[in-house]
Amino acid sequence: MEKILAGKGLGIELDELIQDMAPDGEISYLVARLDDEKDMAEIAGRGITMVHASASMIKVLIMAALFKKVADGDLALDMTMSLKESPRVLGGAALQELDLNHRFSYLELCRLMMVLSDNWATNLLIKKLGMATVNEFAESIGLQATRLKRYMMDSKARAEGRENVMTVLDLMTLYEYIYVQRESGPLGHEMWQLLGRQQFRDKLPFYWGEDVVFHHKTGVLDDVEHDGGLLPLVKGTFGIIVFISKVPNTEGILLGARMGRCIKEFLENKLP
Structure with missing residues (x-):
């Protein structure tokens, strides 16, 4: 997968956040740009093939x-x-x-x-x-x-x-599969719309406001807090996935929300 060099700063910000809030956790993330005409490109990633x-x-x-x-x-x-x-x-x-x-x-x-x-x-x-x-x-x-x-x-x-x-790379591959079908027929459209109607917004989109549509899914087990999906912005559509394992749930929820805020601010204000 091609890497966008400008995303290095986002990776540094996210890794510092993880080190500060959950240094002993097993945490993977992948932020990527999706494009109908080009292959998916990685903006920032960590542990993208780690199995959770x-x-x-x-x-x-x-x-x-x-x-x-x-x-x-x-x-x-x-x-x-x-x-x-x-x-x-x-x-x-x-x-x-x-x-x-x-x-x-x-x-x-x-x-x-x-x-x-x-x-x-x-x-x-x-x-x-x-x-x-x-x-x-x-x-x-x-x-x-x-x-x-x-x-x-x-x-x-x-x-x-x-x-x-699952790994975050696998989930991003799956989201890309759904993304390319979103306007190709009723089945692709239905999958896209279902992701957009997710009712749980306590992690990645917590600080974004209810008016921001995030086509995503969440996942929870004991000491596991995952979230990931596709975010359409003016600059394009971006995949954002964070898997948080071996972190107490209350801390994992807070970390996911903080990471989501950091990622969205970077995509809107710092990514060329």
């Missing part, structure tokens, strides 16, 4: 795999599933408040998975797609280390060492 527990960032992959199956004619977004087809799981969102008699279309489940990070909706889609299908799709678009190995909220699998994993 993905938390809910894996849901972006599940969404893209679902839409690829629809584009191939293997599934249709208006097909439905009953909540009975996968066990109820907790972790926030909406479905856990409903009884088992409800049915939802694949599109509705995907919207709940992405906008509200609903874990039950996610598990229903994993059940329908199959983990092998999701992982095969990841490999097909060039994701090197990303793997779906367990259902959401599966503490037994985690205890046995089966963890969903």
